[in-house]
Amino acid sequence: MSEPAVPLGVPRQTDILSVFARGAGGVQSALVPMAAVFFGSGSSTASFGIALTIGAVIVGLMTLVAFVQWQRLTFTVGEQDIRVESGVLSRAARSVPYERIQDVSLEQALIPRLFGLVSVKFETGSAGKDELALAYLSEAEGEALRELVRAQKDDSEAPLSVEPGEGEIDQTAKAQPGEQLFAMGPKRLFTFGLFEFSLAVFAVLAGLAQYADSFIGIELWDADLWMEWLAGPGEYVSQLGPMAQVISVAAGLVSFFVVGSVTGLVRTFTRDWGFVLDRTAKGFRRRRGLFTRTDVVMPAHRVQALQIGTRMIRRRFGWHGLKFVSLAQDAGGSSHDVAPFAKLDELRPIVRAAGFAMPEDTLDWQRSSRAYRNVGMWIDALIPALIGIVILGLAAFSGIEEIDGRWGFALIPFAFALFLAVRQAFLWRYARNAIDETQVYRRTGWLAPSTAVANRVKLQSAEISQGPIARWRGYATLHLGLAGGAFAIAGLPLDRAHELRRAVLDSISAKDFSELT
Amino acid sequence: MEDLTKLDPRFVTVTRIRTALATLPLLIAAFALEGADILPFGVVLIPVVLLAAFIIFRIPLRRYAARGYAMSDDRLRVVRGLLFHSDTVVPFGRVQHIDVDQGPLERAFGLSSLTVHTAGTHNASVNLPGLATEDAAAMREEIRAHIKRETL
Incomplete structure (x- = not known):
């Protein structure tokens, strides 16, 4: 494949096709007003025409705006930085130096994908919101730009380490496709999707129903209407006898599970279709997505910590997920999903490639302090227990007709209080922390345990904090400063907190920040 | 300690x-x-x-x-909090940049506050108020001398 050369220092424009891609994107935003006009003007043939015209006008306007914006947007790939100048009425110029660019990611939403366009995002680690993005370039141009930025970045970052003779070797290393670390085929995705059982669709349906309410003019929440509708089949069911009622309830449950599973499957397939994680010379490269295909590269040395998590049910089948914590953002989340659904043995090579190690069985796991557990149990049980006492009091003395003498009501909050206290006890039982020569480990969760692993050297600060109760009972929380995430171990005995902090600080001080990146 | x-x-x-x-x-x-x-x-x-x-x-x-601080060869320790006590240590090797600030009131009394910034999400900036202006400046110079070179 002959990649188009990227000319340096010349102001350039994004691909002209992006005007049409944006215009086509306008169809989406035109749908709601079109529907409003259609239903609002009597749903006749004439109103259909009006609605279409309005839709066309909206799309036309958006295309026009996109065109004017396209005309006024230029980007310059310079020696030191990338510059983008934009704005129709007010002009904005932004310059991003290559050293500040953490990485370049390519993203293809459905419509740009049809046009063969990509959106190029420059990640600078500036809290995610203010990232520079170029939308859209042609696929080949986007790829070329990414390669160029990476090459520039290497030059500016390590000008001394590359000796003159080694340049070509480096080039061949770059061209290597990379070793595949993890991939999910359709079969794995299917299993994954089943575990992603979700009832979110019911919430969406309820929301839509409310929205439809005002349009269709049927009072969906009007009980009488439903009674009338159900009177026919409902009566019929009640006459069938208990056996048939059991069957219909079972059918309801089955459809409930089918809908939940299908939702999970659809969501999983659209998000993770063709999931591939590669180890390239540049770092980890992850590609996934059915409609919106993303291609993200993260340098291995930017991985700050690991999160190995699971859920209540999938855990029984040995499925776990792995995330990388880093300064870069991933689709709204702060951590990168690198293996969302895998066996522990499959995670091992990925973890090793990132320069980390899986928690070994030989680790000296320690629990938090017992005082912390007891305080947690008391605090959690306090409010429901108080409610229970109030109900008891009302039952005994109030003389209110509804509640007088009904002691049993108090059992509900008391049972809840007991449950919360027991839950705290179990959470405490399963929460552990450990440290070895290179890493700090923290495990939390009772039914769905998750383990966080941080590199001792890659931590930024260490804080021991205590609230009033913690000081009274002699425990503390250790907050370790982690770039791009949180790493706190709660309820440590004070001595253990100091011991951990001392160990971590000694590792940190031994290595300067500049040696990390 | x-x-x-x-x-x-x-x-x-x-x-x-x-x-x-x-x-x-x-x-x-x-x-x-x-x-x-x-x-x-x-x-x-x-x-x-x-x-x-x-x-x-x-x-x-x-x-x-309740407040206090300690500077050693390679780290700054800041202790604060009456009810909610916290004891933070920032190694100089992890300091990204340093601020010395003075509000109008502080200036009238010859005080400054020193803030060190780290790359961590927790303790992204650690603030140490109530230093004599010359002390704050001296501390800044000392920390800066420890930062080998500015990166990232």
């Missing part, structure tokens, strides 16, 4: 003035209520004045006593 260095005693005065300004609206409201003659004398005014006196004179002293 190494011994903590106390902040500059002028920090107490500055905090007192600050809390006095903050309680001022409450005091004015109390006086106004008293002036309106609705309630018997002193029902509102006396508790409010007592409370304000406690907040203005006692609390800053306690806060001052």
Whole structure:
């Protein structure tokens, strides 16, 4: 494949096709007003025409705006930085130096994908919101730009380490496709999707129903209407006898599970279709997505910590997920999903490639302090227990007709209080922390345990904090400063907190920040 | 653990003035209520004045006593908090940049506050107020000398 050369220092424009891609994107935003006009003007043939015209006008306007914006947007790939100048009425110029660019990611939403366009995002680690993005370039141009930025970045970052003779070797290393670390085929995705059982669709349906309410003019929440509708089949069911009622309830449950599973499957397939994680010379490269295909590269040395998590049910089948914590953002989340659904043995090579190690069985796991557990149990049980006492009091003395003498009501909050206290006890039982020569480990969760692993050297600060109760009972929380995430171990005995902090600080001080990146 | 260095005693005065300004609206409201003659004398005014006196004179002293810092060869330790106690250590090797700030009140008393920024999400910036201006500047220079070179 002959990649188009990227000319340096010349102001350039994004691909002209992006005007049409944006215009086509306008169809989406035109749908709601079109529907409003259609239903609002009597749903006749004439109103259909009006609605279409309005839709066309909206799309036309958006295309026009996109065109004017396209005309006024230029980007310059310079020696030191990338510059983008934009704005129709007010002009904005932004310059991003290559050293500040953490990485370049390519993203293809459905419509740009049809046009063969990509959106190029420059990640600078500036809290995610203010990232520079170029939308859209042609696929080949986007790829070329990414390669160029990476090459520039290497030059500016390590000008001394590359000796003159080694340049070509480096080039061949770059061209290597990379070793595949993890991939999910359709079969794995299917299993994954089943575990992603979700009832979110019911919430969406309820929301839509409310929205439809005002349009269709049927009072969906009007009980009488439903009674009338159900009177026919409902009566019929009640006459069938208990056996048939059991069957219909079972059918309801089955459809409930089918809908939940299908939702999970659809969501999983659209998000993770063709999931591939590669180890390239540049770092980890992850590609996934059915409609919106993303291609993200993260340098291995930017991985700050690991999160190995699971859920209540999938855990029984040995499925776990792995995330990388880093300064870069991933689709709204702060951590990168690198293996969302895998066996522990499959995670091992990925973890090793990132320069980390899986928690070994030989680790000296320690629990938090017992005082912390007891305080947690008391605090959690306090409010429901108080409610229970109030109900008891009302039952005994109030003389209110509804509640007088009904002691049993108090059992509900008391049972809840007991449950919360027991839950705290179990959470405490399963929460552990450990440290070895290179890493700090923290495990939390009772039914769905998750383990966080941080590199001792890659931590930024260490804080021991205590609230009033913690000081009274002699425990503390250790907050370790982690770039791009949180790493706190709660309820440590004070001595253990100091011991951990001392160990971590000694590792940190031994290595300067500049040696990390 | 190494011994903590106390902040500059002028920090107490500055905090007192600050809390006095903050309680001022409450005091004015109390006086106004008293002036309106609705309630018997002193029902509102006396508790409010007592409370304000406690907040203005006692609390800053306690806060001052709870605060402290320690600089060693390779790290800065900041201790603070009366009710919620925290003890933070930032190794110089992880400091991204350093601020020395002076508000108008601080300037009048010759004080400065030193803030070190790290790349961590927790403790992204660690603030140490109530240093004599020359001390803050000296600390900044010392920390900066330890940062081998600026990266990222």
